[in-house]
Amino acid sequence: MSRTVTVGLDGSPESLAAADWAAREALLLDAALRIVHAGEAPPHSYRPFAGEAVPPPGADRSTHMLREAEASLAYRHPGLPVIADRVAGQAAAGLVAAAEDAQLLVLGSRGLGRTAGFLLGSVALAVVARAQRPVVLVRAGAGSADEHMPGVFGTASRDTPYRDVVLGLDLADPHDAVIEFAFAAASRRAAGLRVVHGWNPPGLSAVFADIPDAQRENELAQHARQKLADTLSVWRDKYPGVEVTEEAVIGQAGPHLADAARNASLVVVGRKNRTASLGPHIGPVAHAVLHHASAPVVVVPHD
Missing domain, CATH: 3.40.50.620 (HUPs)
Incomplete structure (x- = not known):
């Protein structure tokens, strides 16, 4: 290559x-x-x-x-x-x-x-x-200033720091190619990396579906945060100059990533190489981000 x-x-x-x-x-x-x-x-x-x-x-x-x-x-x-x-x-x-x-x-x-x-x-x-x-x-109209943070006088330019790179990470299938692309992109921009993982708390049962279980939800949230930290640990060591912010959020990742894109220089998502009966798919998260994110979006294929 x-x-x-x-x-x-x-x-x-x-x-x-x-x-x-x-x-x-x-x-x-x-x-x-x-x-x-x-x-x-x-x-x-x-x-x-x-x-x-x-x-x-x-x-x-x-x-x-x-x-x-x-x-x-x-x-x-x-x-x-x-x-x-x-x-x-x-x-x-x-x-x-x-x-x-x-x-x-x-x-x-x-x-x-x-x-x-x-x-x-x-x-x-x-x-x-x-x-x-x-x-x-x-997208049309995207310029270099959009990738940078506002300066002292509120104006962004190539002389001001880059906005964060945002990574949408699926902890059920965290793939090295996607994670490394995001860390490398943040490193060469001297930018922060904001990692977003979306998760949904499972229902306890049909009988108790309307009864919140705050303790169980808190434990599940803690587990998601810990798994996210563990997954990123080796990459933090490989890219020590990249400041990482981790977010394990409730709900589908797509809307959270589209919201994060408003203040991002780049959004990174993965796409599993698979062919369905109706042809290749890009997955619901990548599809949602491509529809709604205002920042440039990179889709990284992986096995």
């Missing part, structure tokens, strides 16, 4: 935001940036990075878009190796194939529930569900 961050570009505002994010992440990783346009359809009418005129409909807009993006991102991020090329075939399959040679794939998204846009809906869902590398989804 090469040290490359790959981004899918189609000229839409969300894909332009994704390209900017991918360039910044490539610099943090000391990796090259690869910009790809997948599929046979021409790109959207786009707002060029450098403000150049968009070619008329009869011109090769895909090539023009890729060349303009390559030149602009290389200029704005000195020292970043940037390449751009087209990927043949259907969009989802082309992006999944492009991800195979990258450390991570970055896509633009306004939410998987929307239908407008090239890298949205079924395409984004198919890529996230099938890619064997981490996939990051970035």
